[in-house]
Amino acid sequence: MAKDVIIACDFDNVQTTLQFLDNFKGRKPFVKIGMELYYASGPDIVREIKRRGHKIFLDLKLHDIPNTVRKTMKVLSNLDVDMTNVHAAGTIEMMSAALEGLTREDGTRPLLIAVTQLTSTSEQRMQDELLINASIQDTIAKYAQNTRQAGLDGVVCSPLEAALVKQACGQSFLTVTPGIRFSDNTKDDQVRITTPGKAREIGSDYIVVGRPITAADNPVAAYERCLKEFLEIN
């Protein structure tokens, strides 16, 4: 199974993003385009980064009625990204509709994954505000099983939950995990974090790394370090 480091390009404009990617010269890291950049720049930024030869995870976390999600995924599938996502909370029916919309006439499609519970949601808030009377671990395992039942490829989760997800859904079910820091980094606003090496040990297939690379003095060196630690290259 392909394991890779995905750089979260959390910039608010095209120029900064392309200048950042220019640092990598011949290297073509897998990049994540999130809501901030997509809503600021539209689909053109996706086309340009794709034209430059990068793989793209389009992180728009769709969550709406099944018909709307199906039709939106059909539009997004024309952008030829490599991975995109929905919220598992939208139900199995919505996730199935997303998969249907994303699948092209020739049967090909980007990887489709689902967000289980956001890592910013605590068990307390989930129970008090969302009235979900289960533990957060059981909720994540159930949402991951729903995701697999709908035919999706995997979930976005904390690296600390990767083993739980693999146990619930099997080894080939993908885990894409943000919340990564080097052992000598600050945590920033992240709470449940781990290092690239530990994430590999727990079972992450793809790690999503933002500030440890984008805010580093030398982003290319930080990216190389991340790859080396995650892929255990000596």
Ligand code: C5P
């Ligand atoms: O800078 P940092 O490494 O914290 O960036 C992590 C990226 O992963 C950000 O784009 C953030 O929005 C995203 N993310 C996250 N936690 C989630 C889902 C997405 O940190 N549960």
